[in-house]
Amino acid sequence: MLQEHAKIVDFIATADGITGRKKLQKMIFILKKMGVPFQEKYEFHIYGPYSEELTARIEELCDMGFLSEELEDKGSYVRYKYNVTQEGKDFRGTLKESVIDNPAIAAKLNEKSSRFLELTSTLLYFDHLERTEQIEKLHVVKAKLHFTAEEIEEAFGFIDELSQMKKLP
Amino acid sequence: MSYATQKLAEEKVFKDPVHRYIHVRDQVIWDLVNSREFQRLRRIKQLGTSYLVFHGAEHSRFSHSLGVYEIVRRISDDIFHGRPEWDEDERLVVLCAALLHDLGHGPFSHSFEKVFHVDHEEFTREILLGDTEVNQILLKVGEEFPKKVAEVIAKTYANKQVVSLISSQIDADRMDYLQRDAYYTGVSYGHFDMERILRVMRPVEDQVVIKSSGMHAVEDYIMSRYQMYWQVYFHPVARSAEVILRKILQRAKELSENGYKFKQPPTHFMAFFDRSFTLKDYLALDEGVLMTYFQLWMTERDPILSDLSDRFVNRRLFQYVDFDPGKDYRKLGELAQLFREAGIDPEYYLIDDSTSDLPYDFYRPGEEEERLPIHLLMPSGEIKELSRQSQIVDAISGKRRTDYKLYFPAELLIDGKKKASKQKILELLRKGGV
Numbered sequence: 001m002l003q004e005h006a007k008i009v010d011f012i013a014t015a016d017g018i019t020g021r022k023k024l025q026k027m028i029f030i031l032k033k034m035g036v037p038f039q040e041k042y043e044f045h046i047y048g049p050y051s052e053e054l055t056a057r058i059e060e061l062c063d064m065g066f067l068s069e070e071l072e073d074k075g076s077y078v079r080y081k082y083n084v085t086q087e088g089k090d091f092r093g094t095l096k097e098s099v100i101d102n103p104a105i106a107a108k109l110n111e112k113s114s115r116f117l118e119l120t121s122t123l124l125y126f127d128h129l130e131r132t133e134q135i136e137k138l139h140v141v142k143a144k145l146h147f148t149a150e151e152i153e154e155a156f157g158f159i160d161e162l163s164q165m166k167k168l169p
Numbered sequence: 170m171s172y173a174t175q176k177l178a179e180e181k182v183f184k185d186p187v188h189r190y191i192h193v194r195d196q197v198i199w200d201l202v203n204s205r206e207f208q209r210l211r212r213i214k215q216l217g218t219s220y221l222v223f224h225g226a227e228h229s230r231f232s233h234s235l236g237v238y239e240i241v242r243r244i245s246d247d248i249f250h251g252r253p254e255w256d257e258d259e260r261l262v263v264l265c266a267a268l269l270h271d272l273g274h275g276p277f278s279h280s281f282e283k284v285f286h287v288d289h290e291e292f293t294r295e296i297l298l299g300d301t302e303v304n305q306i307l308l309k310v311g312e313e314f315p316k317k318v319a320e321v322i323a324k325t326y327a328n329k330q331v332v333s334l335i336s337s338q339i340d341a342d343r344m345d346y347l348q349r350d351a352y353y354t355g356v357s358y359g360h361f362d363m364e365r366i367l368r369v370m371r372p373v374e375d376q377v378v379i380k381s382s383g384m385h386a387v388e389d390y391i392m393s394r395y396q397m398y399w400q401v402y403f404h405p406v407a408r409s410a411e412v413i414l415r416k417i418l419q420r421a422k423e424l425s426e427n428g429y430k431f432k433q434p435p436t437h438f439m440a441f442f443d444r445s446f447t448l449k450d451y452l453a454l455d456e457g458v459l460m461t462y463f464q465l466w467m468t469e470r471d472p473i474l475s476d477l478s479d480r481f482v483n484r485r486l487f488q489y490v491d492f493d494p495g496k497d498y499r500k501l502g503e504l505a506q507l508f509r510e511a512g513i514d515p516e517y518y519l520i521d522d523s524t525s526d527l528p529y530d531f532y533r534p535g536e537e538e539e540r541l542p543i544h545l546l547m548p549s550g551e552i553k554e555l556s557r558q559s560q561i562v563d564a565i566s567g568k569r570r571t572d573y574k575l576y577f578p579a580e581l582l583i584d585g586k587k588k589a590s591k592q593k594i595l596e597l598l599r600k601g602g603v
Contacts (some may be wrong), residue, residue: 002494003502041282043290044324046332046376046541054570059378060523064495068363091498126325140327144375 002091004039007099008057009066009084011038017083022056024082025050026117027109033136034123034166042139046157048159052126058082066091105165112158119147120155131156172309173261183235187348187466192237196240197261197310202304205452210433212455216350217277218410219401221484230271236345238277241267241334244341244367254372256328259482261310265329268322269303270335270342272296276456282485284418285441286545287451293320295448307576317524329375337377338543339366341391347393350401358396361389372548377562378544378552387543388561395565403524405574407577409486412576417463417477424471431463473517480578487520488579490598491572501575506595520576523563 008074011028018024040054061067064123066088070081083091099105109117122142126134135152175196193199201207210231211228219226241263249255273293275281282289297319307315320326324336334341335434344363346568351359369383379387401407421435425442440446443467467480480486494501505515513519543555556563577598 001503002498005494041288046324046329056524060494060571060573062492066495087495091316094498094502122262137325143327 003095005057005061005064005066006056006092006095007038009061009088010095010099011106012067013084013092014091014098014100014103015110017081018110019079019081020053020114021058021080022047023114023117025054026114026116027106028054028107029121030124030162031105032119033107033121033127034162037098040092042125044125048118048142049125061088064091102165105162108162108165115145116151116155117152117160118142118145120158123152123155124159160161173311173314175484185232185236185239186352187236187241187345191235191573192242195261195264197306198264198268201265201303204306206272206301206303207231207234207269209229209452209455212277212457213274214372214456215328215346216354217279217399217407218414219354219404219407219465221410221486222404223356223401226350226354228349229355230274233346233349233444234268236349237270237335238268238342239381240344240363240367241411244334244370245266247371248384248394249372252372254374255330259328259331262314262317262321262326263334265307265318266331266335267315267341268356269297269318270294270322272303275451276454276459277411280411280415280418284415284422285444287441290323292448292451293322297322299448301448301452303392317603330372330377333377333541334531336344337541339379339387343394344390347390347397352394352402356397356400358400359393360387361393363390366390373546373552376541376544378546379555381545381547381558384545384555384559387545387555388559391555391562391565399570402570405489407485408487408522408574409576410481410484412487413477413481416517416520417466417474417481420471420474420477421462421466424474431466433462435462437462438545471516477517487518489574489576489577492521494523494573499596504513504575504594507590507594507597511582511587511594513578518578518581521573523573547556 008028011031012018012024015027018027025049028038028040028051029042030106032040032042040051042051044050044099056134058067058069059167062082064087065085068083068085071078071084080147108153109110112120119142121135122138123150138147177196177199181193181199185191191201208231211229213230214226215228215230215233216226216599218221242299245255245263247262250257255425270498271289273288273289273291275287275292278289281287297315298304304315304540307318309371317326318398319333321335322431324332326332336342344366347359347361348363351357353518365386366379367382369380371380372377422442424431425435425439428565436440437454438452441449462483463478466474467479467482471473503522505519508519520548543550544557545558547553556566575598580594581597584591
């Protein structure tokens with residue numbers, strides 16, 4: 001019971017807090033693609049893979065007191081920062097084992113910018129396509145962001161790196 | 170004349186309780202409506218189990234799909250037609266996407282997807298691109314046309330205006346289902362001035378915005394959406410039926426995996442139990458098929474499957490209590506243990522359910538570039554996010570509201586067997602324990 005909630009708390013605790021809702025959305029999507037058993041359903045939105053279920057679950061976790069949410073007003077938008085509370089740490093204990101096999105993956109994801117995670121998650125969203133088609137599709141759906149060939153190469157390298165890390169104990 | 174521009178000799182009209190008439194002039198649209206895959210939507214209810222609470226809510230995904238098509242047809246032919254920012258060449262692709270956007274929904278979609286780990290959007294794509302009548306019709310328009318329609322529905326199409334009309338925070342899909350669901354459930358919420366909203370919609374760069382003079386009509390739409398969620402979509406009794414439905418499918422799957430011999434082999438489900446399903450297997454299912462199995466399973470030897478099926482068919486639903494997981498999550502373990510001691514399997518008879526388990530969302534402006542909010546076009550030409558201009562929207566989109574319920578079969582807890590454990594369960598449930 002409430003195991004899907006506990007998995008999210010576990011991940012945020014492992015990452016030692018996350019700044020940015022968009023960043024959190026993309027991180028969970030990337031992990032899901034790496035085989036981490038998150039159940040939140042994703043769809044493609046204008047800014048890439050997005051899960052309404054995850055948004056609702058985060059709200060619930062804040063409401064339950066397991067996550068704290070701080071917001072910074074940036075003028076035209078606000079930015080949210082999430083941390084696991086003491087109650088959340090206790091709740092995390094209801095999971096039989098951590099959802100993340102290798103905690104270094106969480107740190108690795110957390111050190112990347114939201115732009116880079118948006119790029120990586122979008123490429124992963126189209127991972128059923130050949131690489132050239134994946135890149136073409138990226139340029140169609142993210143035309144405004146003008147991702148460079150270097151950035152794209154770096155994102156593919158990052159995906160490979162995460163896949164390798166996933167295999168480590 | 171090409172098939173893409175071919176018109177019917179006479180316009181066809183469908184009488185519709187929400188839009189009065191739905192107009193079809195294009196041969197392509199008429200052919201799509203008459204395809205097997207689209208007709209299948211007549212056998213899938215728009216609101217799943219809600220008919221067990223709102224008896225009028227028997228309307229289908231067929232009527233909703235026609236409604237979405239009609240709204241988009243009006244935007245394209247009446248509101249956007251002739252505007253330089255709108256590409257007239259997109260007309261047919263957006264009409265087809267509107268009509269076909271729910272094509273992949275299955276019977277009691279939400280529960281079915283959760284139990285069998287399938288995705289109706291993936292099936293929509295397969296129907297559009299696979300060996301189907303719909304695909305054959307779309308191919309007659311052009312070789313790339315089925316793919317284009319699939320991309321619009323998947324929200325990965327290059328023209329974001331086209332995508333926005335079908336799926337955004339204020340799209341034709343939501344505008345139809347709010348009004349249609351309100352009509353068929355009989356509630357007085359869900360009504361808003363759609364005419365006004367359509368008249369003030371404008372294609373601007375890569376999105377569709379609302380002229381600021383239409384802000385109050387949009388406020389009304391957001392309020393309707395908010396009220397419909399709490400009054401209809403999140404209704405606790407409909408959720409009870411949904412919980413039971415999910416547990417029936419889960420039990421049948423578990424029994425099959427453990428080699429249980431069903432009295433009536435569940436032929437239609439076998440490919441889903443062992444994950445060997447094809448599109449053909451999926452399209453063979455509808456709510457009539459599922460209800461037939463539920464009726465058959467009422468006489469199965471397995472007591473859990475027969476009981477749950479009987480509960481669903483005869484509307485013997487679970488009772489519920491509110492609970493606060495933040496305070497009481499530890500007690501769930503205690504309750505589950507007491508259920509076991511009382512001889513009731515908590516996996517099937519003690520179920521927590523929250524609003525994040527439901528397929529509906531509120532308006533949330535969110536963070537920068539998280540997802541596209543509703544934008545207003547100000548008289549100065551500036552674009553501003555709705556909740557920054559409207560106090561009403563700011564008030565309801567800024568407030569978090571969640572809802573947790575615990576479902577259980579109340580009558581099993583008051584029969585004479587294993588009295589001590591049941592007494593403890595009732596004390597925990599009723600005396601503020603959870």
